[in-house]
Amino acid sequence: MKGDFPRLLLSGTNSGCGKTTIFCALLQALKDRGENVAAFKCGPDYIDPMFHRAVIGAESGNLDSYFCGEYLSAVFADSARDLNLIEGAMGYYDGLGFTDEHSAYDVGRRLHAPAVLVADGRGSSLSIAAQMQGFLRFRKDSNVRGFILNRVSRGVYEGIKKIWNEECGAKLYGYFPVLPEELAFKSRHLGLVTAAEVENLREMQMKLAKIAQDSVDIEGLTALAASAPALEYDPPVLPRFPKIHIAVAKDAAFCFYYSENLGLFEKMGAELSFFSPLEDAAPPAEADCLYFGGGYPELYAEKLSANASMRESVRAAHARGVPIFAECGGFLYLNRLLDGYAMAGVLHGESVNKHKPVRFGYVELEANEDCLIAKKGARLRGHEFHYYDCTENGEAFTARRKGSEYRCTAAAKTIAAGFAHVHFYSNLECAATFYENCLEAKKCRK
Structure with a gap:
């Protein structure tokens, strides 16, 4: 074209x-x-x-x-x-x-x-x-x-x-x-x-x-x-799936998203809605997936912790099989503690400020196993920039950057959570995998 x-x-x-x-x-x-x-x-x-x-x-x-x-x-x-x-x-x-x-x-x-x-x-x-x-x-x-x-x-x-x-x-x-x-x-x-x-x-x-x-x-x-x-330009040929409802956390604590990812999900058939982990009592009840992006949850840790209803609702959603995708700040929120404040507790790590960049720059992730956003061996590109580290960073992916490699990301069939912000245009098959896994989880809950 x-x-x-x-x-x-x-x-x-x-x-x-x-x-x-x-x-x-x-x-x-x-x-x-x-x-x-x-x-x-x-x-x-x-x-x-x-x-x-x-x-x-x-x-x-x-x-x-x-x-x-x-x-x-x-x-x-x-x-x-x-x-x-x-x-x-x-x-x-x-x-x-x-x-x-x-x-x-x-x-x-x-x-x-x-x-x-x-x-x-x-x-x-x-x-x-x-x-x-x-x-x-x-x-x-x-x-x-x-x-x-x-x-x-x-x-x-x-x-x-x-x-x-x-x-x-x-x-x-x-x-x-x-x-x-x-x-x-x-x-x-x-x-x-x-x-x-x-x-x-x-x-x-x-x-x-x-x-x-x-x-x-x-x-x-x-x-x-x-x-x-x-x-x-040559637009990519994208699959079109039955509708799913992706609930996106969006407020002062969670505001870092690649709009291209959100647009890609919509092109594939998703309906997006937005909720606030700071202000709302729970994510939308009709959500087929929860998406927690990055941001500055550390600045709002006390308020996020005080919203016990939201934290409990996120745990309950995960327990009944609702997929959760989380990046960087969202990953911090899914863990048990952030600077000593209780978070959602879907994952079990404790996150603390190292007061210096822990990792910074582009990264390529290779899936070590099938999970929510990738099949084994699939590669996704992303970016990391964070001052926080976690006691449990996950091992579902191998990250490679600047000649080094390390394990990262907690992931399974209904969860993928780690420090990297991934961009799905780097591997459109991973976007399709994510969508298909959300569809499958939706069917299993019925």
Whole structure:
């Protein structure tokens, strides 16, 4: 298939250059102009898409070539709108290990998306042009079409702009000034704090959008997006099953999900509903599966523990054969204790904060036995980033990353729970296995 999808990749020279702030400001400015815009995030991060959703009021997803492989273009096309902005991760060329594999550059190359890079201009004048020359020429197919300078004054920007085209050969699309403290997004160990936690987010976004309107060439950026060539893509052929009801835990404690996974289940026939382990007394009674994603349950451990009705209901659902799928924070909740607080107790481990990253990065999981989400020998790709560890991490899968391997994930026919966030586009057969096992468990309960 082929489609015309105006698209632009906004990336950065490095982490911390301010690309997320500028990206969200542009999204809000485009929304204010009435544009039908979609947002995407390169890589495995699920926090930035939460900001995108808060800004544009629509779903935002991940574009990860490590996860999606041959289906990357189809995943993009499935959610594309009239205008599509893609946010890069880390530095533009920073990929797996010390390569450009699965970097923002790699995603942009596969999608034939023109790229504009955010560069921190503090303390530089002509030297910033030399740096940009490197980004332009580092790869012949760099797709870099221009830059936005961050943290510079209008006077500095105007001075640089006079010599820019002569010295650099790429367009400057504007600048962002140094922002006051109240407009800065704060960070936590998983990156930015979640959108739901930012006070006065709407007011912040309106102020940031006004800055973008005044200092960024938005018309030029939309014209650049419109110049992207037609994109060829091949949607995967998915099985269609009888309906099942998947109840998804979603609140302040559980908010990290790959929207592509949820959409995949719906395409296969599932109906999704959402419940709060913090506030509700029990999951939906009609649920054929419970799905606990990641988040920050450690911040709400006392309140989660106090909701005894929910904890007991989750245990009872598992006891009567309702499948449960849990990732990272959801895994912590299914265990017996979290920082000494009683959790659901479906599993028997105790989870504690190690105060440093326990594991961080992409991981490939191979099933050691048949279980809820995979048949023996099947491989799934995922991502881990957690400061907590558990006394019982499970042995149903062998995880491989960066030359090491270890056992992980507690799993059986009606449960799969571990630290890794898996992406089912890395193995669509595993998505089908998950769905079929939920169907079989539903029949067995009748």
